[in-house]
Amino acid sequence: MTDSVTESVFFRSGELRLHAARHPGQRGRPVVVVPGITTPAGAFAFAARALAASPRAGDVYVLDMRGRGLSERAGPGRHRSADYAEDVVSLIGHLGLDRPLLVGHSLGARVVAGARARFPGSSAGVVAIDPPMSGPGRRPYPMALDRFLNGLHGARAGWGVEQARKDYPDWTDEQVRQRGEWLGSCDEVAVVESYSWFHLEAFEPVWQEVEPPALLLFGDASPVVTADDAALLERVNPRAHVVAVAHSGHMIPWDNLEQTVAAIEAFVSGLGGGG
Numbered sequence: 001m002t003d004s005v006t007e008s009v010f011f012r013s014g015e016l017r018l019h020a021a022r023h024p025g026q027r028g029r030p031v032v033v034v035p036g037i038t039t040p041a042g043a044f045a046f047a048a049r050a051l052a053a054s055p056r057a058g059d060v061y062v063l064d065m066r067g068r069g070l071s072e073r074a075g076p077g078r079h080r081s082a083d084y085a086e087d088v089v090s091l092i093g094h095l096g097l098d099r100p101l102l103v104g105h106s107l108g109a110r111v112v113a114g115a116r117a118r119f120p121g122s123s124a125g126v127v128a129i130d131p132p133m134s135g136p137g138r139r140p141y142p143m144a145l146d147r148f149l150n151g152l153h154g155a156r157a158g159w160g161v162e163q164a165r166k167d168y169p170d171w172t173d174e175q176v177r178q179r180g181e182w183l184g185s186c187d188e189v190a191v192v193e194s195y196s197w198f199h200l201e202a203f204e205p206v207w208q209e210v211e212p213p214a215l216l217l218f219g220d221a222s223p224v225v226t227a228d229d230a231a232l233l234e235r236v237n238p239r240a241h242v243v244a245v246a247h248s249g250h251m252i253p254w255d256n257l258e259q260t261v262a263a264i265e266a267f268v269s270g271l272g273g274g275g
Contacts, residue, residue, distance in 0.1 A: 040069030067190030
């Protein structure tokens with residue numbers, strides 16, 4: 001399940017032993033990626049390789065969030081955005097990275113925004129891709145928890161690839177394979193608690209505290225971050241750039257990898273020197 005050029009990095013965050021996948025890049029700024037709620041690092045490899053090939057990017061490190069992939073499980077009560085943000089900072093410290101770019105998708109977008117807000121000096125900037133906009137007093141997350149859990153159980157039963165091909169008919173064979181092979185590694189407790197915090201934590205107060213440079217990417221057909229949501233976040237933090245990714249739902253890096261990478265590459269170019 002591991003790409004031939006990918007290297008494993010194991011590190012500690014508190015008492016947990018966590019894992020990140022390193023994709024060797026160019027001589028630019030290092031990038032730390034935090035994927036979504038049921039996307040281990042191995043299922044994001046296709047996009048990480050594309051980012052690592054960008055001339056402005058250095059090595060790309062994709063975090064296996066606690067309870068996913070090769071990372072240790074944390075147990076109940078330890079899956080808030082702040083817990084994940086501390087894991088990101090622990091990875092940066094372990095590697096000795098000099099102000100990397102933080103990139104996150106979905107749950108990962110909330111995580112990197114939180115890491116940027118709480119520890120602004122540890123990163124050069126942040127790219128938040130379609131962060132969940134559910135929260136107290138807002139509409140619920142558009143995908144039911146049962147769909148996540150049914151997919152996880154199916155992957156553990158051995159039909160993850162077949163289910164991914166059915167659920168995402170427009171994905172490439174590589175994307176389907178990576179999704180199907182790695183989904184079963186997700187801890188059910190981590191998924192359930194993270195999903196709950198989608199509704200218990202509001203994203204707007206976090207985004208308001210994010211220091212520039214900051215970029216919000218949202219899918220032009222996403223039910224998670226609508227055009228109205230994007231406009232709200234633009235008002236909440238006018239210092240951040242907001243870009244709509246064409247022909248994309250919530251799974252933006254899968255739906256339009258080319259524009260996603262191009263937007264991140266342009267953002268990196270504006271950050272100045274490498275890491």
